[in-house]
Amino acid sequence: MAIGAVLIIGAGIAGMKCSLELAQRGFKVYLCDRSPTIGGTLVQLDKWFPDNHCGMCQILPIFSRDDSSQFCLRRGLYHPNIELLPLTNIEAVEGDAGDFVVTLRINPRGVKEERCIGCGLCSQVCPVEVGSEFEEGMATRKAIYLRHPLAMPNSYVIDWENCTQCGLCVERCPTDAIDLSAEEGIRRLEAGAIILTTGFEEFDPRPWTQYGYKRYPNVITSIELERMLSPSGPYAGRLIRPSDGEAPRSMALLQCIGSRTKERDYCSSACCMYALKEAMLAKERNPQLDVHIFFMDMRAFGKGYHRYYQRAIKDFGINFNRCRIPNLKQDPETKNLILLAQGEDGGIERQEFQLVVLSVGQVPSPQFEELSHILGIEPGRWGFVSTREFSPVNTSREGIYVCGSASAPKDIADTIVEAGAAACQASKLLSPPPNLIGPKAYPPEIDVSEEEARVAIFLCHCGEEISSAVNMEEMTKFAQGLPGVVCVENFRYLCLKDDLEGLKRRVKDEKANRVVVAACSAFPYHGLFVEAIRDVGLNPSLLEIVDLREQLSRVHPDRQQAATEKGKRLLAIALEKVKGQEPLPITSQGMEHRALIIGGGLAGLTAALSLAEQGFECHLVERETGFGGNLRHIYTTLEGGDPQALLQELTKKIEENRLIHLHQETEVVAASGHAGDFEATLRDKDANIDSIKVGAIIIATGGQQSEPKEYLYGESERVITQRELERRLVLGELDDMRSIVMIQCVGSRDEERPYCSRICCSQALKNVLGLKGKNPEIDVLVCYRDIMSYGFREEYYSQAREKGVVFIRYEPDHKPEVKMEGDRLVVEVIDPTLGGRLRIEPDLVVLSPAIVPNEDGTLANMLGLELTEDGFFQEAEVKFRPVDLLSEGVYVCGLAHSPRDMTETIAQAQAAAQRAASLLCRERLESGRVVSQVNERRCSGCELCISACPYGARVKDEERGVVVVIEVLCQGCGACAAICPNGAAKLRGFTEKQVFSMVDAAV
């Protein structure tokens, strides 16, 4: 029996996402990181492409929302199944897949977490000042510090390297939390699987002296720019020149620093996009700023990225200089930087900038080599973890998986997908998950619904922090005089165990049935207080927390009288709220423990198998005869894999798996319901109708190659597509070819389809190398716009050039011209290097047509889903929920989502399957406590609330003309209550009476 626990190494976004997926699936998760906090590189960034928002919280669970009790992921990660292990390194791994024993070495924090209240007094007295890693050295921190202000756990940590052991902090600490003699610890734990999510490090550009980093003050890295642009950063979001602190008037971003060189012949995949983002954000801050990006290829290949690129040009006026990345010199007087850029035509242009930003690439973390020895896994190219083409998240050792930038450089969106895939592989190995001993057993709830409100009020002084700014005596007297209050008690540190026990005793003694805790921000200790009142048998909704610290003592430290008055109001408001509070139940609905997968291509097959191998029943519907979709037409891959063998293997597994019901030549003609409870109607070729009930739906309807409308396609037999070329190449029909011209971006990245089809460049490279492999003498010329050989594909681009393949770039308004002159096929193209027109008479012209989705809107309509402007399915959030669709319980993978290659499709299908699995594994679906309700007598059925609800949790009961709530989908945001004109839509826990009395208490 496998051990139902997973160790995740690295608590960046990949690790967090993996943890949440596995925790929701029912596994115990150990999430370790060598740093004192979680979040990795991600928390240093404020906003992300391609929407310039933060959306990290989107990976938090939608269902059983109360479990996580958090709203911002920057602040930390709470889930009863996840145990965080900060400051932890891996010492040894023994055992085999399903049964590993891991030895961990835990660096001492020097601060006892259970006693640290995050007051920061230690940091104030610490005499040591060093550069802050979080602020990239642009600000300082002390030797006892918090990594960043939102850090959770918010307990401080000692930087042993710089600590002088002076002991000032020990003296100052009000809770005796600091222990300078703390020693490192060793822990052994059992885990069935291990997932590596160690991410990347930014390339250090110091050795590349031609860019003057750290020599010239006005040369900074992209991550430094991120911090600079962050409102919470070292300059409060102001863009400045480090040399003089002035706002720069011009800025240049240099791409490919540390990438695409001989030493590192790979593309870091994310830099083009983050450079676009940083350019736009900088321009937003300072519209006069002249921004130039110096680049070789603009690799905007992801979903929506090309549009983002166009926005940068059109809406933001960012200048793009395509050239070899120029070296730079500093003007010693002005400290400006002089760039000598060699354009495509060979001409040299001198440009001067006030600030230069180096877009640094991703490199593997230096500790990684050692870790791979400990884990016994094979390191791969360039020091990243080695994976295989058709198993993108498996390492060379069974039971150890990898995702995110640890295996190859990638952006957040692709990382999140892989995190889902890695969670899926681990779940398959360890299924079924163990019966974890429930989070914690509580005494049965006391029924207080019929009782008069008896409120206990607890005031926490936070040492002296609150009591020094607020007159607590006066507050106490005031609270005692309020109606319904049975006791008021003061505590020094309610977050510490003794005081918390005191609180519980008092509630019991006074037979209080409502509790108000006036302490610090509700964020860190909400869970603690909820636990306390559940321990004494009260429903969690009968607790109200007032923030006397962040909202009071820290804001008005010098105005005691006014602060005390405000404190009284805050107390009175909370009292009114809690007095009118009914104990709120959690409701639940049944679950259909099976999935419907629509589409039997590579994505659908992979998703079905991934679910079935976790023990879930699936219906796989394919409209054609036979499975495989596009996979049936692929014979080779860049990396040398055998797609046909893969197809055979998948088909065999699918046919043998008893949990998978196959429906060929069948279509889904109707669908209704919601997460956990869908009903779909299937119709086969003989018009037989079958109705099935499922809990989740995965859309894998795929896409296809579009039909080119130009370059004589369809008119001349000698103009073919890459797919046709591949077929002929395999059949050996091309042996007598001497010259071939390829044209990229046929129907992609134009007015009609402003998106990159992503796979065509790799496909062309694959075929080029195939042709050259068979006949090294063949002349191949590739007309391209930007070669999208991201990640490790770059190497193949280099190989092709080494083998003499000619790459000629064309602009969309000067496309290559293909014509017939008699029976001669002629291609004319402008050569940007030489300037003149090049005339070729090839044997074949090979086109790379755009990838278009198969979906025509029917399915989207049926399920209430949206399509993007380009007709692909619109995911719930482009970065953080890439496989979730806008209706809960419906997921997407493969070409139905966007163009992607086989490796990426497999990962995405596994991720989608995992999302479905973490829904289907629930016995029942539970709602939160604060959910919306309908007063049917008042409901006019105007449906305003339906349009306002972002979660699809409200539907009209057409027969009765009123709206009803699907409680398990409701997230308690209250948009419905706000838009409803007469309070027919209301939120549990925020009744009109409550809110009115709260307002009354406030004014």
Place this chain on the structure above:
Amino acid sequence: MGKIAILEVREGKVLDALSRFWHELLEKGLVDALLIPQELGEGKNVVQTLVSHPQSLERPDPLAPVLPVNSARIVSQMTKVAPSPRKIGVVLRPCELRALVELVKLKQASLENLVLIGIDCFGTYSVSDYGKLAQESSSPTQDFLKAVKAGKQDPSLREACQICEYPTPMNADLVIGLIGVDVEKGILVEARTPEGEKILEALDLKPSDEKEMARREEAISKLVAQRTKKRDEVLERTQSEIYGLEKLLTLFAPCINCRNCKTVCPLCYCKECFFDSPTFEVEAEKYLGWAEKRGTIRMPTDTLLFHLTRMNHMALCCVGCGMCQEACPNDIPVANIFRLVGLKLQGTFDYVPGRSLEEELPLATFKEEELQEVVER
């Protein structure tokens, strides 16, 4: 037959000509019933009636310059529970049509099986003023049309009508055109939808010429310009009357909390008003508490809150029919206040209530980039 036809008027008898038109609709079975204003009783007033037999169509007079009820409310009442199973021709003024469109968007009415017949509107009198006119004349409608033809503008028309910049129907199947038309010779009938065209084809009407239409267009723009100017003047006055909390309180001081304004408003569609809910049933202790805190509290409480809340809910959809002001027993210029706020609010979202069924309600639409100027402030 084109889309525009002329309904011939003999001997200047406009109402007779129209009466024939309404009869024909029923007789030829082009509609199964008509919702149409008729003179009732002694003719002191004209009210909406639902008629299904031509012989019951005794004194139809949709041109009578009076609007007792905004009929969008009536259509909603008839079609909300279930759409009409048979075809009803509903004869509506522009403001009624616009309100109806809003109600349809709010799922409070259904247009299924309705033929919308819109009539040009020169304005209306209050019910009592119309009653007086009816006592003095045998046909106030004829007199009114004559006065309009003579270019007279009656300052005793309802103010809401005088400042209404939508005198012609929007979203009608058929339009009865009067503006810029010599109604003593003929009335313009315009079909705007296939449904309207079908009806027009079935009637034996004379086709209209282009000149007639051009004249009409010109007259409409003139009237709209005139009313817009008047509107701006009136609303400017209103603005100066309500600016600041003091003035607002003074203006609403005569309010007796009768909520007539809510009862007659075509867009106050709530089944049960929030202000009638138990939320507002509070014990004496609370009242005393408020009085203690503030010194004085106005009784009954929440009168201003009522108006502000109502405004918050419907000002975006307000069509400016002015029914609220008509219903106010104490002459509070409710309609002007709502128009003032409504106009600014509607302008913010580039929304014209009743303009189109496709235009989404701004409150129910989420746009990521919207009202940036508010955010930046």
